[in-house]
Amino acid sequence: MPTSTSSTGRSPGAPSPSRLRALHELFVAGEVDAGYLDSVAVRPVVAQSWQRSLAGGVDPDLDGARAAGAAAAVERLRQTHPLAPALPVIRRLLVDDAVDSGIVVAVSAADGTLLWVEGDPAACRRAEAMNFVPGADWSERGAGTNAPGTALAVDRELQIHGSEHFSRIVQPWSCTAAPVHDPTTGALLGAIDLTGGSDVATGQTLALVRATAMAVENHLALLRLTGIGAEPATRKPHLVVLGGDRPRWVTTDGNGHLQTTHLTGRHADILVLLSRHPEGLSADHLAVLLDEKDLDVVTVRAEMSRLRKVIGAEHLGSRPYRLRTPITSDLGEVFDALDAADVETALNRYPGPLLTQSVSPAIARLRTQLSVTLRAAVLAESAQGRAELLRRWLELPEGRDDRDGWQALRDSAGVTALARAQARGHLAGLDHELG
Known part of the structure; x- marks a missing residue:
């Protein structure tokens, strides 16, 4: 935020609401650029967010933010989210007076x-018209410029006034939001937001939301x-095996604190x-799945013995080898989302990709299955108009050389002129590389 603001939070000399709406229309139509917005005193945090929204393919005529997942998935996320224990504090400081x-x-x-949306019942019902509801994706990528999404994008508290919103359906509202961080690691946990009329975007409201985030x-x-109210020690172990990071086994100690154990490639394959x-799997079957040629059951048994010492004997059974306690995994979460036809959550x-360094034929098959299905x-x-999902796929390492995917993005009716130009340029680069 600029250090000098009026009582409404706008910088001195900022465009009036009607002028701001006109500038927004010119910007989304491609008739003015960010440099021009800066010259007419549109706040930099807003102009830069408009740029990201436009480049990310956000449609300013969306009826509201897109859905982020099924209701059951949202409920599971609420139950396990690190902000859940602090919900009584938020309700006491903000919701009770709202x-x-x-x-x-x-x-x-x-x-x-969005995990929780509470407050004035009539206002909540009006907010439903723009899909401001639990489970909706109000990131900048999903809904364009808005206080919670942009606060997460820039990692600081801010206010968005009326026509500063990128999506037209949100422009009758104003909002104030502040990010919340893990007090130990500093990791971003989420955001707290107040949404309402113009009186929500004041200096006093900003101070209140900032103080709530600190509380x-x-x-x-x-x-x-x-250790009071911490997550129970019985939380399921979680296996992380996707992406380029080293595979790991995540559990909680008696105080609910996360404990991370890094795994060897072979142990990750087995899990x-x-x-x-x-x-369950017999030693013979597991040997074949891990290596079709060179692995014998003696080696498998030795690896299982070492794995018990790494993750705890209580988690592994034998005859056949099996997991004795339920676990979760990032791999399972993606497959579950695909099974539920929730492509965005997946x-x-x-x-x-899954364990890219693995030489196991079974892991290679599973890796291919997941990648191809997704x-x-x-x-x-x-093809149904969700071009933003395709853009995100193409940003992944395995999507960068996906010529058919880039061609589909170029030909999609749901992308901006800038995104289409970027797709053409990427295709030209791929064709040049392939000769």
């Missing part, structure tokens, strides 16, 4: 998914310090295979 004030209080995850962070730190075969949970689902969604 009930009869025309204000909506929202709490979002770090990816922009939430202090509350989480206190819970962690005392993935056992998670996909809940009925893409959100997919940072890259790609096909994204292309199918793109």
